[in-house]
Amino acid sequence: MKYIDEFRDGDTARLLAGLIHKEVSPDRNYRLMEFCGGHTHAIFRFGIVDLMPENVRFVHGPGCPVCVLPAGRIEAAIRLAESSDIILCTYADLMRVPAGKKDSLHKARARGADIRMIYSATDALAIAQANPERQVVFFAIGFETTTPPTAAVIRIAAAMALTNFTVFCNHVLTPPAMAHILASGEASIDGILGPSHVSTIIGSQAYADCCAQYRMPLVIAGFEPVDVIQSTLLLIRQINEGIHRVENQYTRAVSASGNRKAKALMDEIFELRPRFEWRGLGELPDSALAIRHTYAAFDAEKRFHMAPVTTTDIKGCICPAVLRGVSNPDECKLFGTVCTPEEPKGACMVSSEGACAAYYSYGRFRAEVTS
Amino acid sequence: MNNPDFKHGVIEMAHGSGGRTSATLIESLFVRHFDNPLLQQGNDQAAFAVTSGRMVITTDAHVVSPLFFPGGDIGSLSVHGTINDVAMAGAQPLYLSAAFILEEGFPLAELERIVISMARASRETGIPVVTGDTKVVERGKGDGVFITTTGIGVIPDGIHISGHLARPGDAIILSGYIGDHGTAILSSREGLEFGTTITSDSAALHTLVAAMIEVAPDIRCLRDPTRGGLATTLNELARQSGVGMHIEEAAIPLRAEVRGACELLGLDPLYMANEGKLVCIVPQQSAGRLLARMHHHPLARQAAIIGHVTSDERNLVVMQTGFGGMRVVDWLAGEQLPRIC
Numbered sequence: 001m002k003y004i005d006e007f008r009d010g011d012t013a014r015l016l017a018g019l020i021h022k023e024v025s026p027d028r029n030y031r032l033m034e035f036c037g038g039h040t041h042a043i044f045r046f047g048i049v050d051l052m053p054e055n056v057r058f059v060h061g062p063g064c065p066v067c068v069l070p071a072g073r074i075e076a077a078i079r080l081a082e083s084s085d086i087i088l089c090t091y092a093d094l095m096r097v098p099a100g101k102k103d104s105l106h107k108a109r110a111r112g113a114d115i116r117m118i119y120s121a122t123d124a125l126a127i128a129q130a131n132p133e134r135q136v137v138f139f140a141i142g143f144e145t146t147t148p149p150t151a152a153v154i155r156i157a158a159a160m161a162l163t164n165f166t167v168f169c170n171h172v173l174t175p176p177a178m179a180h181i182l183a184s185g186e187a188s189i190d191g192i193l194g195p196s197h198v199s200t201i202i203g204s205q206a207y208a209d210c211c212a213q214y215r216m217p218l219v220i221a222g223f224e225p226v227d228v229i230q231s232t233l234l235l236i237r238q239i240n241e242g243i244h245r246v247e248n249q250y251t252r253a254v255s256a257s258g259n260r261k262a263k264a265l266m267d268e269i270f271e272l273r274p275r276f277e278w279r280g281l282g283e284l285p286d287s288a289l290a291i292r293h294t295y296a297a298f299d300a301e302k303r304f305h306m307a308p309v310t311t312t313d314i315k316g317c318i319c320p321a322v323l324r325g326v327s328n329p330d331e332c333k334l335f336g337t338v339c340t341p342e343e344p345k346g347a348c349m350v351s352s353e354g355a356c357a358a359y360y361s362y363g364r365f366r367a368e369v370t371s
Numbered sequence: 372m373n374n375p376d377f378k379h380g381v382i383e384m385a386h387g388s389g390g391r392t393s394a395t396l397i398e399s400l401f402v403r404h405f406d407n408p409l410l411q412q413g414n415d416q417a418a419f420a421v422t423s424g425r426m427v428i429t430t431d432a433h434v435v436s437p438l439f440f441p442g443g444d445i446g447s448l449s450v451h452g453t454i455n456d457v458a459m460a461g462a463q464p465l466y467l468s469a470a471f472i473l474e475e476g477f478p479l480a481e482l483e484r485i486v487i488s489m490a491r492a493s494r495e496t497g498i499p500v501v502t503g504d505t506k507v508v509e510r511g512k513g514d515g516v517f518i519t520t521t522g523i524g525v526i527p528d529g530i531h532i533s534g535h536l537a538r539p540g541d542a543i544i545l546s547g548y549i550g551d552h553g554t555a556i557l558s559s560r561e562g563l564e565f566g567t568t569i570t571s572d573s574a575a576l577h578t579l580v581a582a583m584i585e586v587a588p589d590i591r592c593l594r595d596p597t598r599g600g601l602a603t604t605l606n607e608l609a610r611q612s613g614v615g616m617h618i619e620e621a622a623i624p625l626r627a628e629v630r631g632a633c634e635l636l637g638l639d640p641l642y643m644a645n646e647g648k649l650v651c652i653v654p655q656q657s658a659g660r661l662l663a664r665m666h667h668h669p670l671a672r673q674a675a676i677i678g679h680v681t682s683d684e685r686n687l688v689v690m691q692t693g694f695g696g697m698r699v700v701d702w703l704a705g706e707q708l709p710r711i712c
Contacts, residue, residue, distance in 0.1 A: 001631055010695035047696020225694055352637065362698045 003252070007224030008046070016229045017051040023236055030056045032235055033325050034193040035178065037064035037353025038223045044362035046225040056232065059189055060355040062177055062280060062323040063198075065142040066093045067347040067354050070279045072309040073170055074099035077139050080168070080304055081105075081113040087131060088115045089124035090139035091146075093351045098344060100311030121149040125157060128165035137300045138167045145197040147171045147289065148262040151269040154291065154298045166300035169291050172276065174198050175206055176287035182214040187325030191235035193228065194220035196250050203258025204248045215244045222250040269295055279313075279347060280323030319346035322355050329356040336360060374399045380479040387473065387507030400483060401469075401503060404490035409466075409501040417466065417501035422525050429456040430521040438485065438515055441555045442570025443646070445518055446489035451575045451646060452597065453522040454498055458577040459593040459649065461532040461584050462524035467493065469503040469520045474513030485516065496575040498522070524577075530584055536591035537612035539682035542658035544651040546579065546671040548572070549601050550629040553643030558632065565635075569628050574647030579668045583651065587661040592652040595645065602641040602700045604650050605688045615683025618700070620693045624673040642703050652680060 006012075024030065034040055040060050043049060049058065062068050078099055081088040088105075095106045095117060109115040118124055124138035140150040150167060157165045174195055181187060194207060199220045211218050217238035221231030231249040238244060248254055269292060276288030291299040300306065313320065316334050321327035329335050329348065339345035341357055348354035352361075375386075375396055385392040402410055409417040433449040443451075450467065457464040469489070473482065493500050500520075551572040558567045576595065584590060592612070596604035601623070609616050625640055633640045647670060653661055658676055665671035678690075688700040 001627060001634070004634060008694050010693065013694060045698060046692060046694045047698060050696055361701050 004224065007222065007226040009226060012226050013051065013229050016226065016233055020056065020229070020233050020236060021053050023233070023240065024053050024055060025240060026055070028055065030191070030236055030239060031059050031189045032056065032191045032193060032232060033059040033061045033181075033187065033189045034221075034228070035061035035063040035174070036193075036195045036198070036223075037067070037351065037355070037358075038196065039193055039221065039228060040355050040358045041353060042223055042225055042228050044358045048225055048228055051229065052232070056236070059187055059325040060322065060328075061192075061325055062181070062278070063143065063174070063195055064348065064351050064353040064355070065146065066097050066351045067319065067323060068172060068177070068278045068280065069094070069097070069141055069170055069347070070277045071099045071311040071313065072277070074105065075103065075309040075311050076306050077168055078103060078105060078108045078113070079309065080137065080300070080306060081108055081115055082111070084135065084304065086114070086135040086137050087127060088113065088137050088139055089118045089127055090115065091141065092117045092119075094139065094141060096344060096350045097347045098314065098350075100309070121153040125153045125165060128157070128162055132164060135164050135166070137304075138165070139170070140167050141170045143172060143174050143195070143198050144201045144266075147266050147270070148201060148259075151265045154269050154295055155265070157298055158295060163297075166298050166303050167291065168300040168306070169270070169289060171270070171289040172278065173287055173289070174202065175210055176284055177278065177281060178207065179210045179213070180281055180284050180287070181324060182210065182216055184324070189216075189325065190239050191217040191219070193231050193235065194218045194246070196220065196222050196227070196253070199250065199254040199258070201259050201262050203256050204246050204254055205256045206258065207246050211244055211246050217244045219247045220250050220254050222253070268292075280320035314345045317346040319348045319356070322348050329359040332356070375479055377479045377483045382473045382475055382477040382479065382482065382507055384475055384507055384509070387505055393505065397505065400486055401505070404486050405493065405500040406490070407499040407501060409499065415502070417468075419466065419501075424528055425526040426523060427457055427460045427462045427526060428521065428523045429453060430519060431456060432517065432519045434514065434517050435556070436514065437556075437559050438481065440559045440571055441567075442551075443573040444485055444488050445516065446485035446487075447492040448573050448646060449518040449520045450489050450492035450496065450498070450500075451573050453520040454496055454575040454577055455595045455646075455649075457522040457524035458575075458580040459532070459595055460524070460526055461530040461580060461590065461593065462526045463581065464496075464498045464522050464524040464577050467498055467500045467520050467522050469500050469518060471503070471505045472513055472517040472519075473505065473507050474515055475507055475510040477515050482516065485518075492575070496577065498575075498577075527584065529588055532590055532593050534592050534594060534608050534611040537608055537614050537652045537680045538591065538654075539614055539680050540655060541591060541652045541680040542655050542676050543605070543616060543618065543678045543680065544653060544658065544662060544665070545601065545623065545675055545677045546576075546649045546651070546665060547647075547673040548624045548626050548629070549596070549645055549648065550625065550633065550640040550643035552646040553600065554629045554632050556644070557636070565632070567628060567632060569626070569632070572645055572647035574670055576647065576649055576670060579649070579665070579670045582664055582668050583661060586664040587653055587657040589657055590651055590653045590661070593649055595649050597646060598644050599703050600640070600642040600644055601650065602639070602688065603703055605700065606686075606702050608650070608652065609683075609686040609688055612680070613684075613686065615681040615686055616678060616688040617681050618678030618688065618690045620690050622675050622677045624675055641700060655679075
């Protein structure tokens with residue numbers, strides 16, 4: 001399969017891994033944060049760790065859309081779905097994420113709330129058109145990758161003057177989260193494998209300020225295993241040379257300025273929220289998007305006067321530390337015992353992009369498998 | 372008695388009442404299409420002579436959505452699925468029963484299409500539907516039509532096939548391409564329609580099994596990797612037998628179209644459903660002979676040895692990836708969902 005097989009070629013991977021072994025300096029560690037869950041997944045699914053020298057370590061970042069959404073936002077959506085006769089539409093992964101008091105959208109649906117799993121933002125719009133007598137709310141989440149489709153459906157709904165369609169907007173931004181992690185200095189990292197899909201939208205230059213300010217090497221990396229290994233090599237070279245710049249390995253999809261049309265669309269529909277809570281990272285300024293006043297008619301928070309909900313995280317769950325790159329999933333007492341993909345306690349165990357789920361599915365018995 | 376209007380009519384509560392309307396539906400639809408002497412006797416049960424040996428019975432409830440998909444429909448699937456469950460014991464299937472739960476308002480034209488498809492599958496496989504039942508539920512309390520089929524069959528003397536019999540060193544054989552059914556269903560599911568030439572592999576495997584046990588009566592396990600796919604079936608067999616499994620990704624037959632669709636949606640073909648494939652565990656010394664015989668059967672031309680059984684107390688299924696690494700092939704948690712990012 002073109003554009004897949006070349007980037008999964010074992011020989012190419014071993015060649016690049018050989019260069020990494022040759023170029024790493026034995027007297028130092030290389031702690032590299034892969035920002036996206038897609039990278040975490042590739043690292044485990046293809047056994048990339050096995051090809052790396054001892055002193056090259058991957059630190060998992062917060063780039064999993066459902067993982068960073070605080071339980072309070074899900075709880076707010078559940079309350080809305082259960083209190084009014086609305087149809088709540090959302091992406092599948094979110095259904096199983098634990099909200100407060102052992103609740104989830106899945107459980108709310110079983111209790112009778114009309115919650116529907118959709119594959120694309122346009123599905124939510126179609127449901128609104130098919131049910132003109134009912135209010136349809138699209139529970140929108142995700143980084144910049146999923147934001148343009150949400151913006152598009154709001155614009156279409158406005159053009160059609162739909163009165164029964166709103167969006168519960170939870171879109172968040174990558175660069176502020178990255179800056180926060182680097183500013184806190186909590187996770188000691190030497191370089192960053194930058195997002196691939198997000199960068200197709202925002203472009204490689206979006207990280208320039210962050211890299212310069214924190215003197216951090218960053219390589220935008222594709223999601224295939226050869227992409228990850230080549231980007232790792234590029235990062236190691238930057239670290240060895242003592243330089244820090246934004247490099248783009250994923251040139252087949254990412255440009256310096258990104259997708260201008262998508263960015264313009266996002267800018268037309270959304271504005272910065274002054275503050276937004278992230279699971280694990282806490283409240284971050286200018287890190288999320290809200291629907292602009294011009295489109296307020298399509299803002300579920302405004303139409304339904306949704307009140308903020310605060311919940312406490314599950315006792316013992318270290319998802320917050322995992323999302324900050326401070327802890328590994330297997331350091332959690334709940335990992336693999338109380339918290340499994342079947343019965344997730346923390347968000348990172350739910351999504352296939354979550355670090356805990358990747359550890360559990362592919363890496364749980366790594367020591368035994370490789371021995 | 373007027374026959375139901377199979378062009379424009381819909382299922383009404385009366386069709387399940389047990390009265391005259393029910394009887395007309397049964398006569399003009401089920402008895403007419405399933406047409407066989409036992410059913411024509413009009414009893415609430417079918418009576419037949421019992422052969423000697425061990426018998427098997429299995430039952431399967433079918434709730435597929437959508438009801439019609441590329442390469443099949445709920446009707447043919449409900450015949451093939453149950454025949455396959457009988458055959459996976461090494462048995463020759465003999466008879467089927469079928470129970471229909473119909474939702475009020477369901478178009479009779481669609482029901483007839485399903486019954487005709489079932490009848491065709493039954494005729495082609497030579498396994499008659501000899502008894503059945505019909506119930507109607509109120510509108511909104513069903514999903515069009517649910518079909519439960521039960522099958523019975525007889526196991527030839529000397530054949531002992533069961534999921535707990537795999538032994539370390541045994542060969543693992545897969546009968547063909549994986550993921551066709553799951554991909555065909557996904558491609559036609561509401562909200563996710565995508566263009567593909569993939570059709571469901573739905574097929575009855577009893578003649579394949581008969582050919583297999585003829586050349587390899589020492590087959591230890593047979594299972595059809597339906598819901599949950601190859602990964603789930605291997606994990607089930609590993610746990611039942613108290614063994615581990617080692618498979619090679621490069622050896623698993625997989626169509627480029629299925630692989631492409633899975634890549635696009637972020638799904639793993641190892642977990643995609645199949646309806647016309649089987650996994651066979653057999654002692655190494657019989658594997659070559661068996662594989663050669665399978666290649667002569669139209670339903671197993673792409674059969675391949677995909678790995679071997681290992682001794683492993685944790686009952687892990689591990690896979691050497693095409694990339695060169697090793698990974699655990701775990702049980703599926705929840706359902707496979709397309710990725711967001």
